[in-house]
Amino acid sequence: MAYFSADNGGDMAADTFPKLLMERALQYGQKKTALREKDLGIWQSFSWQVYLEKVKYFSLGLVSIGFQHGDKIAVIGDNKPEWIIAELAAQSACGYGVGIYQDSILKEIAHIINHSESKFVIAEDQEQVDKILDMMDDLPNIKKIIYYDPKGMSKYEDEILAHFPDIMALGREYEKDHPHLFERNVEKTEENDIAWICTTSGTTGLPKLAMLTHKNLISMASNLGKFDPKYESDDIVSFLPLPWVGEQMIAVASGLLFGMTVNFPESAESAQSDLREIGPHVMFSPPRVWENLCASVQVKVMDASWLKRLVFNAALPIGDKWSDYKFAKKQPPFFFKIIYYLAYYAVFKALKDRLGFTNIRSATTGGAALGPDTFKFFHALGISLKQIYGQTEIAGISCVHRDNDINPDTMGEPIPETEMKISETGEILSRSPAVFAGYYKQPEETAKTVIDGWLHSGDAGYLTPEGHIVVIDRIKDVMSLIDGVKFSPQFIENKLKFSPYIKEAVTIGHNRDFIIAMISIDFGIVGNWAERHRINFTTYTDLSSKPEVIDLIQAEAEKINKGLPENARIRRFVLLYKELDADDDELTRTGKVRRHYVEEKYSEIIEGMYAGLDSIKIDAVIKFQDGKTSTIHTVMAVRKV
Amino acid sequence: MVKNRVGDEAILKGEEITLSFGGISALMGVNFSVKKGEVFSIIGPNGAGKSSLYNVINGFYHPQRGRVIFKGQEITHMKPYEIARLGIARSFQNIELFKHMSVLENMMLGRHIHIKYGLFSSMLYFGPGRKEEVIHRKRVEDIIDFLEIEHIRKKQVGTLSYGLQKRVEMARALCLEPEILLLDEPMAGMNLEETEDMCRFIVDVNTEWGMTVLLIEHDMGVVMDMSDRLMVLDFGESIAEGTPEEVQKNEKVATAYLGDSDGVFLGR
Numbered sequence: 001m002a003y004f005s006a007d008n009g010g011d012m013a014a015d016t017f018p019k020l021l022m023e024r025a026l027q028y029g030q031k032k033t034a035l036r037e038k039d040l041g042i043w044q045s046f047s048w049q050v051y052l053e054k055v056k057y058f059s060l061g062l063v064s065i066g067f068q069h070g071d072k073i074a075v076i077g078d079n080k081p082e083w084i085i086a087e088l089a090a091q092s093a094c095g096y097g098v099g100i101y102q103d104s105i106l107k108e109i110a111h112i113i114n115h116s117e118s119k120f121v122i123a124e125d126q127e128q129v130d131k132i133l134d135m136m137d138d139l140p141n142i143k144k145i146i147y148y149d150p151k152g153m154s155k156y157e158d159e160i161l162a163h164f165p166d167i168m169a170l171g172r173e174y175e176k177d178h179p180h181l182f183e184r185n186v187e188k189t190e191e192n193d194i195a196w197i198c199t200t201s202g203t204t205g206l207p208k209l210a211m212l213t214h215k216n217l218i219s220m221a222s223n224l225g226k227f228d229p230k231y232e233s234d235d236i237v238s239f240l241p242l243p244w245v246g247e248q249m250i251a252v253a254s255g256l257l258f259g260m261t262v263n264f265p266e267s268a269e270s271a272q273s274d275l276r277e278i279g280p281h282v283m284f285s286p287p288r289v290w291e292n293l294c295a296s297v298q299v300k301v302m303d304a305s306w307l308k309r310l311v312f313n314a315a316l317p318i319g320d321k322w323s324d325y326k327f328a329k330k331q332p333p334f335f336f337k338i339i340y341y342l343a344y345y346a347v348f349k350a351l352k353d354r355l356g357f358t359n360i361r362s363a364t365t366g367g368a369a370l371g372p373d374t375f376k377f378f379h380a381l382g383i384s385l386k387q388i389y390g391q392t393e394i395a396g397i398s399c400v401h402r403d404n405d406i407n408p409d410t411m412g413e414p415i416p417e418t419e420m421k422i423s424e425t426g427e428i429l430s431r432s433p434a435v436f437a438g439y440y441k442q443p444e445e446t447a448k449t450v451i452d453g454w455l456h457s458g459d460a461g462y463l464t465p466e467g468h469i470v471v472i473d474r475i476k477d478v479m480s481l482i483d484g485v486k487f488s489p490q491f492i493e494n495k496l497k498f499s500p501y502i503k504e505a506v507t508i509g510h511n512r513d514f515i516i517a518m519i520s521i522d523f524g525i526v527g528n529w530a531e532r533h534r535i536n537f538t539t540y541t542d543l544s545s546k547p548e549v550i551d552l553i554q555a556e557a558e559k560i561n562k563g564l565p566e567n568a569r570i571r572r573f574v575l576l577y578k579e580l581d582a583d584d585d586e587l588t589r590t591g592k593v594r595r596h597y598v599e600e601k602y603s604e605i606i607e608g609m610y611a612g613l614d615s616i617k618i619d620a621v622i623k624f625q626d627g628k629t630s631t632i633h634t635v636m637a638v639r640k641v
Numbered sequence: 642m643v644k645n646r647v648g649d650e651a652i653l654k655g656e657e658i659t660l661s662f663g664g665i666s667a668l669m670g671v672n673f674s675v676k677k678g679e680v681f682s683i684i685g686p687n688g689a690g691k692s693s694l695y696n697v698i699n700g701f702y703h704p705q706r707g708r709v710i711f712k713g714q715e716i717t718h719m720k721p722y723e724i725a726r727l728g729i730a731r732s733f734q735n736i737e738l739f740k741h742m743s744v745l746e747n748m749m750l751g752r753h754i755h756i757k758y759g760l761f762s763s764m765l766y767f768g769p770g771r772k773e774e775v776i777h778r779k780r781v782e783d784i785i786d787f788l789e790i791e792h793i794r795k796k797q798v799g800t801l802s803y804g805l806q807k808r809v810e811m812a813r814a815l816c817l818e819p820e821i822l823l824l825d826e827p828m829a830g831m832n833l834e835e836t837e838d839m840c841r842f843i844v845d846v847n848t849e850w851g852m853t854v855l856l857i858e859h860d861m862g863v864v865m866d867m868s869d870r871l872m873v874l875d876f877g878e879s880i881a882e883g884t885p886e887e888v889q890k891n892e893k894v895a896t897a898y899l900g901d902s903d904g905v906f907l908g909r
Contacts (some may be wrong), residue, residue: 040782041794151787152845269792 059089061171073097077124099243276356287365319380410468658707666865731823740799751816
């Protein structure tokens, strides 16, 4: 197994992604699979040679229809090989681009396309094409919309549309008149050129466009690889949104640098079973994915036969204890090892297989904080889950746990070439070759974020004596009660969210007498629970106002309170009548709560809770995705804990 | 739009179809003609004879009088499997799938009329039988991709939601690769999103694959939007046939179908 890192493999000749792609194609040619896509139920493989050819002809195709040096593309669609091919094709033509989350609202999509001045849009299918076509009047720069899933497209006759393979065919023709143009273009790319734009989730207002250079992304991937090695024999499954910096750094940057095989699931719905078929070696996901996996196991256990439940419930505490030994860096006693291996072969091994983690070697989480209990759960299964910390502005990563130094309360230590320090105000600052080139056309914002080369994260934190970084919360989100007790709402919320019944929680208490929580239940799981307890319900609103359900959540809240300091416990809570939703601006696209917005929106409820009311009457308007509205009249019960 | 999607020739014609059960007349001299490539809807109140007409078309019932003509050939007295082989497939109002089999198995069964290998070669899974199986599976996979049901490919049909079962039923009908697809209330009991998906599939089947679609549906918004032409049945009689605009203006339809002359429901 050849080990590839930037030290020995990449002799730094290949300092851009297109150059890396050519190097890999030369190295592996037809012999090794670069991309694999499940299509029509079968995994179709493309070798590195084919990968390069596709990029080459699409790139030349773009050039032939007017793509010039420095031009930009915007890509919107599911994870498919074409997404990455388009990305590399733009880079190979000395341009770059930006990825757009598919579920973005139209206003955001238009903003990103216009602000980035993208001339070409690569849109997956009819749904995405329709979105763009509907907004054409507001998108003056667009020259071509290129789609790669032709289903339903035959009735469109708009001149501006083109099919992906047709552009590649144009590229093939173009090459006849312009031989070696592609190679010359690739040669012209430089490490300090912008490689890609990642949108930052911007917890307030419209997203900002962070420009990352080839050097940013490649140095990050190579430095992360020194702490968390990756090999050419590794498989990864690309199922998280490619506009996200995390997916860029694993599926694109690390994939190219280490020559890993990138697998694309058939559809978003089948990703879980496709993941199992591949059994990836490397996986990096935001906490939400790990939490969902953990919750799905808990639900399946609830539905299992009594015998299976018994075995699982007997094995789990053993696993938890195993993780405790691991976190404390202690050798477990010999007899306990035997017990753990019994539990492992009885339960955990099969469970790992079900989740698709039989081969997993590098499992990491990042993007937000992961509840310590979820962390423990995966370690109990024998999956060495590690925390990654970083911002989009530093190509995604500045810290990671080392393999034998995992502590669920910290973010690990800085990767090579990365310096970190805590400012006088308690803010985490970092400096490395991966610090970004700035926000696109927003120098004043850039100047606020990077000062003397130090990236200001906006996170409050501290360094442990072992050199690990601990993140408390966003600086603006660390709160104190009126008596001065400091608390992190996110910490409490993560504890709440570990309950399978709770989907989302918002805690409030800044400059108040005590802490309150607004909780939205997980409709699927609580609905399932209600069915088994013969509780009739109709809608989400109805279910969350059932006294039995409120009792259920109360019991959960009481359990969680025991793990919180005496003076920072939840005193009151309500169950919200709707789920928090990104479409209502309550969550960011990556699923983080927009705290200030939520507080404003539900101020009536919050004031009612502090006023000591037992119940609060609500008349609210709900907006559906298609623009229709309906009003909800309900009474929310306030419970004391 | 694809040009000349709808042809001039009538692909399916009914002439004076009369069907009665004992003393009850289900259909009384119904005439209609469906052009190749169009979406043709049949509407009418409950018990008007819509599903009975479907049953006559695909040979479950044989009318006492009248003829059904498919591509110039009379099929009135043929057996259902003979008619299916000619190229008429249907989905049912109440889902008729094999609940304990997987989606894939249900769909492969839908291919049976195209399968040529015999018992032996299928048992051995060898030689021509194997080659054929691969071809059929490819076709099934195309349809799975088309109807976006990849994630439930291997699920048991009985465990699926109602909306998905409806989609699987349509998938199985498509596996026959029919020339005419008869859909019986494909949107019944679906939520808004599922309805929109289903509409999109029907439009795509019609425009991309050029399949002629017959549709029974109570959702007037859907019917008026999607149909090229429609027929209104009332107590076994056809009282109007024409484009949605023509039918909406028809006084007789408003009175018979809605019980008054306001026509509010048809007016969308």
